[in-house]
Structure formats: structure tokens, C-alpha cells
Amino acid sequence: MATLRVPEIIPSPTQDSERLRKAFEGLGTDEKGIIWILGHRNASQRKKIRDTYQQLYNESLIDRLHSELSGDFRNAVILWTYDPPERDAKLANAALKTKNKGINQLQVIIEIACASSPDHLMAVRQAYCSLFECSLEEDITLNISSLPLRKLLVGLVSSYRYDREVVDLNLADSEAAKLHEAIQMKHLDHDHVVWILGTRNFFQLRETFECYKQKFRNSIDQDIKSCGNGDLESMLGVIIWCISFPEKHFAEVIRAAIVGLGTDEDSLTRAIVTRAEIDMMKIRGEYFNMNNTSLDNAVIGDTSGDYKDFLMTLLGARI
Amino acid sequence: MATLRVPEIIPSPTQDSERLRKAFEGLGTDEKGIIWILGHRNASQRKKIRDTYQQLYNESLIDRLHSELSGDFRNAVILWTYDPPERDAKLANAALKTKNKGINQLQVIIEIACASSPDHLMAVRQAYCSLFECSLEEDITLNISSLPLRKLLVGLVSSYRYDREVVDLNLADSEAAKLHEAIQMKHLDHDHVVWILGTRNFFQLRETFECYKQKFRNSIDQDIKSCGNGDLESMLGVIIWCISFPEKHFAEVIRAAIVGLGTDEDSLTRAIVTRAEIDMMKIRGEYFNMNNTSLDNAVIGDTSGDYKDFLMTLLGARI
Structure with a gap:
């Protein structure tokens, strides 16, 4: 169950694009307007908005968001606005190019391979080839020196599992x-x-x-x-x-991102952005079971400003 | 370069379906009519004919071909009429289920993985899951007892290679x-x-x-x-x-199918049906270089009747 809230009556992609354009123009950016629109649209609606915005204004919505916003808020809004396979291909690439990467960085690749649908994984591999001029597997072999880690990851990302419940x-x-x-x-x-x-x-x-x-x-x-x-x-x-238990995994990713001094915003953003349309309701329940406190309160306590408002919108709050 | 000849002006899928229906009806089947239509349509045209035929007559074109035709001619026409990913998934499955299979049977899987486009291989894996309730990789591990062969084949069919010319x-x-x-x-x-x-x-x-x-x-x-x-x-x-050298490989498959006493019709059909739309012109050239005789004459010498006419049509002959 998703936490994303899509209004019953959705404006047309043209109306959404025009309102976004308005939010970008004039003195200062209307961040609330951007959250209000993009934070309440699902992946296929966002895709239509991206396409329509490009046609209407001959500029990329992503580029414009990049120049209008900043910090963790920008990262979160842009990741959310990408097509999910493209977003995950970019996250996987960033993880592989990190110096001194550990499991904390590489787990995004495991999430794509083991906590997503087989068709999504295939779409990520296609997006990866389009974006980076090599296959995801090639970049894994290039960037992971440990042979056992490499072998496992190549095996996992190459999978195309049967997608229905057949158990022997x-x-x-x-x-x-x-x-x-x-x-x-x-x-x-x-x-x-x-x-x-x-x-x-x-x-x-x-x-x-x-x-x-x-x-x-x-x-x-x-x-x-x-x-x-x-x-x-x-x-x-x-x-x-x-x-x-993908929901337990992501509840733990969020807990680890929040606990202690400082916040790991990249992991927090990734978990909420990638799961808000999939199983965030379950993750929220699991978070409560594991920590005896609500995920929403934990996010509110550790974030602020537009970044907080955006994440809370994806978590289904009425901002 | 393909050898398939598609007419400049193509009848509509409805016209083709009606003519096929006519070829099936009455006393005896009009095999020449079937060859004339299906043997001159490319994969996307054949797909439209299959869909239109199903809508018009509420029966599967493939099933009807199966009941109207027989022998090697039937096998060839049906393989040709399938959607290419579905056809290759069925060929791979048949190879894996063969008892006492050797490289001769398994090479179809290598052809799909190493002599096809990465997107075609992905489509074959999707078709395999839809048709056989498990992944191609699972059936490879189940049906191939030799661990080195299994390891190589799983690695190859799981690939999704970058598809442009980038060489380091x-x-x-x-x-x-x-x-x-x-x-x-x-x-x-x-x-x-x-x-x-x-x-x-x-x-x-x-x-x-x-x-x-x-x-x-x-x-x-x-x-x-x-x-x-x-x-x-x-x-x-x-x-x-x-x-x-995929063209040399297929020239050799055809040579091996034809040489000596008797003909290996399954291999001959597979090579011609799977490559007529891709690189059969090159294969024909390569066949001549390797054997100093023409591929067309070799096929004419080793086949007969409607089967021969159908293969020769795919090879670009004017029957």
C-alpha cells in the first residue's frame, strides 16, 4: 500500500505544467506550489507532466527544478520527478562511483534487484545502458574489486524472476x-x-x-x-x-538514517521517494513495530522546511 | 540484410486474414496461398494478421495452421507465424526438454543469447516466463546437469549488453x-x-x-x-x-543440416526462419564462400513440396 495521495480529480498535464511554470517565475520560487503539484501525482502522471512541460516551454522540467531549488529538498524533488527506472539507474550509478563505498552505498543496487518487480529491474538495466554507455553489470565488475561481492551482485542484477506465486x-x-x-x-x-x-x-x-x-x-x-x-x-x-521482508528492510534504512547525531538525508530520501508509491504504508507499520515510535514523528523531528514538507507529503500527510 | 521479400503495396491485415481463411476452407488446404501471404510479411505485419484473424474469426491463426498443415511444412510455417520472442522461447524450451541433449540442441539458446539483439533476448526471457511458469534460467539449471555448461548458459542468457559500438x-x-x-x-x-x-x-x-x-x-x-x-x-x-561471425555460424548450421544422408529439418527450419528477417543475405554469401556451392541449390536439393517452397520464399526466391 502506497502513502502517496493523488486527488480524485486531477488537473490536466497542461494545467499542472502551467502552474509549475508559474511557481518558477517571478521573484523567488513557490516551493509550496511545487510540492502541492508533484507531491500528489503518481509516476505515470509525472511522466505526462514532464513531457507536456517540455513541449510547452521547450525546457526540461528536471533542469528547471535543478536551477530553482537547492539542497536536500532539490535532491528529493528531482529524484521523485524522474521516471522510476531512470531514477534507480542514476542511484545505482552514483553508488558504484562512490569512493570507499561499503554496503551502505551498495544496498540501493540490492533493493533494485531484490525488492522491486522483475520488470522494473529490466527497465532499470535498459535505462542504465541508455544513460551511461555501458551495462549495469559492466559497471559493477569495473567498480567492485571484491570478487565475491561482484559475483553476487552481477548474479542478482541479471535476474529476471518469474513473477507469480509458484512454490515447489x-x-x-x-x-x-x-x-x-x-x-x-x-x-x-x-x-x-x-x-x-x-x-x-x-x-x-x-x-x-x-x-x-x-x-x-x-x-x-x-x-x-x-x-x-x-x-x-x-x-x-x-x-x-x-x-x-522488504518493508522491514526499508524501515531499518529509515531508522539508521535518522538515529544518532545528524541525519543521512540521501538514504532517508531514497527510502521515501522509492517506496511512497509501493509499500510505504507497510513500512510505516513495521517502523512502529520495530521502534515503538511513529515514522512520521521521526521524520518531522529530523528534517525541516520544504524538505520536511515534501517528505511528509509523500508520506501522505496533509500539509 | 534480410532475404524476406515484402511487396511494396501490402494488403490490410483484414484482407490477409480473409484470404488465409479462404485458403483453409473448402476441400483441401490452399498451401500455396498460405505461403504467398505469410511468406511475404515481416514480424510486425504477421502480428497484425494474427490479431486481426483472432478478432474476425474468434480462433487462433496458429491453431488453425496446426490443424490444416502437417510435417516439416507445418513446423516451419508455425515457427514463422509466432511472434519472434515467443518462437525463440518455445525453441529454447524444446531444446531444454530434449532427452540426451547435446550442443546441437543447446545451440539455439546460444544463438538467442549471442547472435540476437539485447532487447530481443530480454523479450525472449519475458515470453519464457509467460509461457512456462518459470524463468529460462531456472529451466537451464533444472535441465542441464553439467555445472560448467549450466554456469556459462545462465551467464549468457542473463546478459543485457550495451548495444552500441563502444570499444576500449x-x-x-x-x-x-x-x-x-x-x-x-x-x-x-x-x-x-x-x-x-x-x-x-x-x-x-x-x-x-x-x-x-x-x-x-x-x-x-x-x-x-x-x-x-x-x-x-x-x-x-x-x-x-x-x-x-553469426553469419558463418548459421551457414555452418545449414551445411550440417543438409550434408550426408538425410536432412536435419529442425535445424534447417530454425536457421532460415530465425534469420530470414535479419542477415540471411550475408549467411547466403558466407555459405557460398565456405562450400563453393549456393545455399539455395543446397536447400532445393534436400527438401521438397510445400516445405521447399516455403523455405525458398523466405530465402527470397520468386515461387
């Missing part, structure tokens, strides 16, 4: 055993691990993880943790979490 | 060395081999193979052959051939 219990049983064997041998990038995680449908994988717990007492992520606390173990933890 | 000479040099090292160690399914063959664009790979030859004197397929004559070596040979 015998297969879950035998693949739980194969995963257990690889974990026992501490061979976490074994070919079988890559094949299982990178080809099976999500329903089948959840059954396999459940089967693992029943057969071997511990959950698979507990057993992986006991192999060590390096990047490979962390990455596998994120992969299993994204497949099993 | 230094990369070609360093990856030629990596391939050479893997071949020297006889470790032909090394992760690096799978990454290089499964992620690089075709132009880059051709440069890498060229570089290999310059650095190490032998061509890469010669060196692979010297590792042994098992399935893995044969498969890598087909992969390199499909990437480097």
Missing part, C-alpha cells in the same frame, strides 16, 4: 540444504548460492528460507552472520532481508 | 589475457570467462578476440579446441562463433 516445496527443501552446506563451508559466493538467489522467484525463496529455519533451527541470516562480519556477510544479510 | 582497447588487451590464462589452466568456466562473455558488448568482445589472436598467435577458438573435445569446449566454440 521439495525444491525449497533441497535448496535450503544447498544454502546450508555453502554456509557451513563458509563459501558464501558458491555458484549454487548465486543461482538460487539470482534465479528463483521471491515466493519460492521465502519458502526456502522458512524451510532452512525449520531444518537447521537458526534463520539463514543468523547463520550467515556467524560466518563473520565482513562486507560479504552484510551484503547477504541485506539480500535476504530485501527478499523476505 | 586496453580492456580488450587485459581481458584477452584473462581469457588466455583461464584457457591455459583449462578452467573454462572461470568466473572471469563468464563475466567477460556475459557482460561485454559484442563490438568489445570481437576486439578482445582479435587482440587474443595478436597476443597469443592462435585464435581463441583454436586454443579452446586444444583443451579437449567435450561439450564445454564445443559450447565455447559456438559462443565465440555466434559473437564473432
Whole structure:
């Protein structure tokens, strides 16, 4: 369930474009107007607005937003305004080009591969090729020096999983055993691990993880943790979490972005922008279960100004 | 260059559907009429005919062709009438379900992955999921017991290569060395081999193979052959051939289908049906260079009746 609120009667893309244009013109920018329009339109409506704005004014809406806004607010509005596959291709590219990147940066790629639909992942790969003159997989091999991390990530982003609920219990049983064997041998990038995680449908994988717990007492992520606390173990933890409970994963991303001194605005923005149209209602519930406090209050407490208003709009608040 | 001949003025899909219907009705089937219509329409025209026929007569054109025709002629016409991604998904599935399959059966999967456009491969994977309730990769892991063959094939069908001519000479040099090292160690399914063959664009790979030859004197397929004559070596040979010279590969498929006693109609049909709209003109030229005889004469000599007429129509002959 999404938290995005789209009005029952939607202005035409031309009306929206004209109002956006008005918000950009004159002395100062009307940020509230921009939030009011873009923060209440879904992906296909935003696409029509982008196209119509370009036709009407012969300028890119994204470029204009870039020149009118600033800071975290700008980043959030622009990420939201992109077509989702293009947005995710850009996020993946930025993560890969980060120096000294760790799992914290790379988890956006896992989210695209393991917490999105197979068709979305395919669209991201197509967008990546269009934008960056090479495939996503090539940039992974180029920018990730650890061979086991590289092998897992290439396997995951190359997947095109079957998208309906078909589960084979015998297969879950035998693949739980194969995963257990690889974990026992501490061979976490074994070919079988890559094949299982990178080809099976999500329903089948959840059954396999459940089967693992029943057969071997511990959950698979507990057993992986006991192999060590390096990047490979962390990455596998994120992969299993994204497949099993994407809402818990994103609740945790938001918690980690907010907790302690300072805020990790990039992660906070990413989680809210990428999930507001998908499962943010569930993430909000999960956040409450995990932290005994509301996600909305946490965001209000850690952000301010237009940035806060925009995120809260995506979270369904009536600003 | 294609050999398919599409008339300058094309009847409407409704006219074509009506004529096909007429060819089916009455005593006996008018095979010549079917060849005349379907054998002169490209993929998007055939799609319109399929859709229009279904709407007009509330029956599937494919089903009707199946009940009206028989033998190799039927197989060829039906394969040609399918949407190309659906056709290739069915060919891949049939190959995987064959008992005692060898490289001869599996090469259709290599052709889809290495001698087609990246977008076509993606469309085949989507069609596969729609038709068979699992992903192509899952059926590869299920049906191919040899782990090295499985690893290579999963890597290849999962690729989504960059589709334009961008070549990095230094990369070609360093990856030629990596391939050479893997071949020297006889470790032909090394992760690096799978990454290089499964992620690089075709132009880059051709440069890498060229570089290999310059650095190490032998061509890469010669060196692979010297590792042994098992399935893995044969498969890598087909992969390199499909990437480097798809027209030579298909000329060889046709030659092998025709040579000796009896004809391998399935391979002959596959090569002509899948390439008539792509590069059959080049394949024909290559066939002549390799065999000093014309492909058309070879097909005429080894086939007969409606089957021969249909193949020759796809080869551009005026029947």
C-alpha cells in the first residue's frame, strides 16, 4: 500500500505544467506550489507532466527544478520527478562511483534487484545502458574489486524472476540444504548460492528460507552472520532481508538514517521517494513495530522546511 | 540484410486474414496461398494478421495452421507465424526438454543469447516466463546437469549488453589475457570467462578476440579446441562463433543440416526462419564462400513440396 495521495480529480498535464511554470517565475520560487503539484501525482502522471512541460516551454522540467531549488529538498524533488527506472539507474550509478563505498552505498543496487518487480529491474538495466554507455553489470565488475561481492551482485542484477506465486516445496527443501552446506563451508559466493538467489522467484525463496529455519533451527541470516562480519556477510544479510521482508528492510534504512547525531538525508530520501508509491504504508507499520515510535514523528523531528514538507507529503500527510 | 521479400503495396491485415481463411476452407488446404501471404510479411505485419484473424474469426491463426498443415511444412510455417520472442522461447524450451541433449540442441539458446539483439533476448526471457511458469534460467539449471555448461548458459542468457559500438582497447588487451590464462589452466568456466562473455558488448568482445589472436598467435577458438573435445569446449566454440561471425555460424548450421544422408529439418527450419528477417543475405554469401556451392541449390536439393517452397520464399526466391 502506497502513502502517496493523488486527488480524485486531477488537473490536466497542461494545467499542472502551467502552474509549475508559474511557481518558477517571478521573484523567488513557490516551493509550496511545487510540492502541492508533484507531491500528489503518481509516476505515470509525472511522466505526462514532464513531457507536456517540455513541449510547452521547450525546457526540461528536471533542469528547471535543478536551477530553482537547492539542497536536500532539490535532491528529493528531482529524484521523485524522474521516471522510476531512470531514477534507480542514476542511484545505482552514483553508488558504484562512490569512493570507499561499503554496503551502505551498495544496498540501493540490492533493493533494485531484490525488492522491486522483475520488470522494473529490466527497465532499470535498459535505462542504465541508455544513460551511461555501458551495462549495469559492466559497471559493477569495473567498480567492485571484491570478487565475491561482484559475483553476487552481477548474479542478482541479471535476474529476471518469474513473477507469480509458484512454490515447489521439495525444491525449497533441497535448496535450503544447498544454502546450508555453502554456509557451513563458509563459501558464501558458491555458484549454487548465486543461482538460487539470482534465479528463483521471491515466493519460492521465502519458502526456502522458512524451510532452512525449520531444518537447521537458526534463520539463514543468523547463520550467515556467524560466518563473520565482513562486507560479504552484510551484503547477504541485506539480500535476504530485501527478499523476505522488504518493508522491514526499508524501515531499518529509515531508522539508521535518522538515529544518532545528524541525519543521512540521501538514504532517508531514497527510502521515501522509492517506496511512497509501493509499500510505504507497510513500512510505516513495521517502523512502529520495530521502534515503538511513529515514522512520521521521526521524520518531522529530523528534517525541516520544504524538505520536511515534501517528505511528509509523500508520506501522505496533509500539509 | 534480410532475404524476406515484402511487396511494396501490402494488403490490410483484414484482407490477409480473409484470404488465409479462404485458403483453409473448402476441400483441401490452399498451401500455396498460405505461403504467398505469410511468406511475404515481416514480424510486425504477421502480428497484425494474427490479431486481426483472432478478432474476425474468434480462433487462433496458429491453431488453425496446426490443424490444416502437417510435417516439416507445418513446423516451419508455425515457427514463422509466432511472434519472434515467443518462437525463440518455445525453441529454447524444446531444446531444454530434449532427452540426451547435446550442443546441437543447446545451440539455439546460444544463438538467442549471442547472435540476437539485447532487447530481443530480454523479450525472449519475458515470453519464457509467460509461457512456462518459470524463468529460462531456472529451466537451464533444472535441465542441464553439467555445472560448467549450466554456469556459462545462465551467464549468457542473463546478459543485457550495451548495444552500441563502444570499444576500449586496453580492456580488450587485459581481458584477452584473462581469457588466455583461464584457457591455459583449462578452467573454462572461470568466473572471469563468464563475466567477460556475459557482460561485454559484442563490438568489445570481437576486439578482445582479435587482440587474443595478436597476443597469443592462435585464435581463441583454436586454443579452446586444444583443451579437449567435450561439450564445454564445443559450447565455447559456438559462443565465440555466434559473437564473432553469426553469419558463418548459421551457414555452418545449414551445411550440417543438409550434408550426408538425410536432412536435419529442425535445424534447417530454425536457421532460415530465425534469420530470414535479419542477415540471411550475408549467411547466403558466407555459405557460398565456405562450400563453393549456393545455399539455395543446397536447400532445393534436400527438401521438397510445400516445405521447399516455403523455405525458398523466405530465402527470397520468386515461387
